Amino acid sequence: MNVLSKYKKYNNYLSFLVGIFISLIAATISFLIVNQFLSSINSFFIIVLFILLILIITLLYHYPELGLSLAVGGTFTLSFILKEILGIQGNLAVTVYSLALLGLLISFIKNKTFLPLLSTPVLAILAFALVLTIGTSYSPSPEYGTLKVINLLVFILFPFLAFLHFSARTESLKIIFILLLFFSIFLGIASTIVILSKGVTASRFGLLDQNSILFSRSLGIGFLLLLYELRNSTNITKIILIICLPFLFLPIFVSGSRGPLLALGFSITIYMLLTPGNVKIKIYSIIFISIIIVVIYNTFNFKGLERIQGFFEGNWGDENALCRLSYYSTAWKCFLDSPLFGIGTGGFSNLISYRDEKLYPHNIFLEIAAENGIIGLLIFVGFLLCTIIIAYSLLYKIKLGYETKEIILISLSLFLFGLIASFFSGDITGNQYIWYGSVIIWGQYLANRKKFNIGN
Numbered sequence: 001m002n003v004l005s006k007y008k009k010y011n012n013y014l015s016f017l018v019g020i021f022i023s024l025i026a027a028t029i030s031f032l033i034v035n036q037f038l039s040s041i042n043s044f045f046i047i048v049l050f051i052l053l054i055l056i057i058t059l060l061y062h063y064p065e066l067g068l069s070l071a072v073g074g075t076f077t078l079s080f081i082l083k084e085i086l087g088i089q090g091n092l093a094v095t096v097y098s099l100a101l102l103g104l105l106i107s108f109i110k111n112k113t114f115l116p117l118l119s120t121p122v123l124a125i126l127a128f129a130l131v132l133t134i135g136t137s138y139s140p141s142p143e144y145g146t147l148k149v150i151n152l153l154v155f156i157l158f159p160f161l162a163f164l165h166f167s168a169r170t171e172s173l174k175i176i177f178i179l180l181l182f183f184s185i186f187l188g189i190a191s192t193i194v195i196l197s198k199g200v201t202a203s204r205f206g207l208l209d210q211n212s213i214l215f216s217r218s219l220g221i222g223f224l225l226l227l228y229e230l231r232n233s234t235n236i237t238k239i240i241l242i243i244c245l246p247f248l249f250l251p252i253f254v255s256g257s258r259g260p261l262l263a264l265g266f267s268i269t270i271y272m273l274l275t276p277g278n279v280k281i282k283i284y285s286i287i288f289i290s291i292i293i294v295v296i297y298n299t300f301n302f303k304g305l306e307r308i309q310g311f312f313e314g315n316w317g318d319e320n321a322l323c324r325l326s327y328y329s330t331a332w333k334c335f336l337d338s339p340l341f342g343i344g345t346g347g348f349s350n351l352i353s354y355r356d357e358k359l360y361p362h363n364i365f366l367e368i369a370a371e372n373g374i375i376g377l378l379i380f381v382g383f384l385l386c387t388i389i390i391a392y393s394l395l396y397k398i399k400l401g402y403e404t405k406e407i408i409l410i411s412l413s414l415f416l417f418g419l420i421a422s423f424f425s426g427d428i429t430g431n432q433y434i435w436y437g438s439v440i441i442w443g444q445y446l447a448n449r450k451k452f453n454i455g456n
Contacts, residue, residue, distance in 0.1 A: 065172050068162045069179035072436065076218040077187040121442040124383040125160055125435065129153060131376045132345045132428070139344025139371070141356040148345055151429035160435050167443025173407060177225050184222020188247035191215075195254055213425050216257035220264040220417060221433060223248045227271060228410040245289070259424030267417040274395075275409055324362050324424070327352070331366035335373070342373035360427040367428060387415065387438040390445045400448065411440040 070078075129152055136145035166172045226248065230241050252261060272286065330351055334343055343351075348370050349359035361367045368376045391412045395405060415437025422431040 064162070065166065065175045066179060068159060068166065069176050069183065071159050071162075072432075073180040073183040073218060073221065076214065077183040077190070119164070119442070119446060120386070121164060121383070121439050122161065124379065124386075125157060128376065128379045128383070129157065131372050131379060135342065135345030135347075135372050135376070137344070138341075139347045140350035141344070141346040141348075143346070143356045144349055144358055145344060145346030145371075147358075148427065148429055156429060156432050156435055159432070160439050163436055163439045164443045164446075167407075167411075167440040168447040170403060170407065173440070177228065177410070181222055181225040181229060184219055184225065184248065185244050188219055188222065188244070188251055191251040192247050195251065212255040212257050213260065213430070216252045216255040216260040217418075217421060217433065219248050219252050219255075220260050220421075221414060223252075223264060224267060224271065224410065224413050224417060227268065228406065228413075231275065231277065232406065249289075257425070260421050262424070263417045263420035266420050267413045270416055271409060271413040274412070275406075327361045328363060328366055331361040331363070331370040334370040335366070338370075338373060340373045341375060342369065342371045345371050347371050358427075362425050364422040364426065364428060364431050364434075383438070384419070384434070387441055391415075391441045394441070394444055394448065398448065404444065404448070408441060408444055411437050411444070413437075415441065 129149065132145070132149050132152060136142050136149060139145040166176060223245075226241050226244065230238055233241065252264070268289070331348060334348065334351060337343075346356070348361055348367065349355065349357050352359050361370065365377070365381070368380055391408060394400065394408050400408075414433055418431055418433030418435075418437055422434060
């Protein structure tokens, strides 16, 4: 209604009608996609779905920040609620994600947004995508290799460009952070309700077909953003956020995902050390977080916690860990055999299973080295090193305001979280937070680079 009133005020009915028309088209297409995931749906669900899709696309048309937040974090939350809370079988995340990207694209066209396509970060990711594309031509697993390229271009490149655009607009970026935090808290509360009410029967707890890695990473990102909001909130908001902390921690533990947990601990430590402020408050925060960990560790006895308990007790010798060590060894030998170009994008799966399927070393550097050789590795590692240098320069070489430095610090933490997690799990396209954290840093650099030129 607020949006409608706004457009009545300015007599701009045309753009609103265009939004509704596009919403109807998107709803129809999305319904066809959803129908592929659901074996049986009733008429009531169809009506509700159409109404929701129209509202979502209309909102995205006017508020692109919501679109990016849905694409990056909201899909996990909505998928979990639909499947675990409402009992709707089938994964609707692809539909929500498609709608989010469509809304972003429409909004960018409507606002005549021109992205810096010739900037360094964009050229870096495009060069990396080109190397992956070429790698599919000589890969023994071309189907998986092609899927990697498509996922990189669709699920990473467009949000990457959107983050680059929004990172120069502080208010929009803060809105995105708040929305992502909201989605994470909602996911944490919903998953905690499921854990306490239904229990955990599987060895791992998660969403998206029991993908506990994506689940725990989404909550980890939310936890870091919660720390960021704690530093910039009123006292009442601080209390609410502190109350939400256990709802993020418990599901991460029950997911049994050790890599994201280790990455979260590392990135929290770095964030605490780098951020200015009262040392006592930092110590109290660390003590409070530690108490939550101890309580969860000693109180709950769900499946999945066994893997985390083994992590704390130094027991890394389980079957999963040994399997990944074998993958690391195979990927390294593959790199030594084909160091320049690698064996082709997606080719690692053929080494392990002799089939064209989704298998990867669970270490992004070994994956790139084995499949795309030194060329792919130089582009990727070079981009990461430049990101770290840029972040250091922004923090310590020029004078920036408190708000800007806080954004750079949380972006660096998100980047490091994704980077550390990529050492233990996920493939090239499953480690999207490396790209998102880095591009916000680059966006801040592009917005402030004139200060480097004048010697501040």
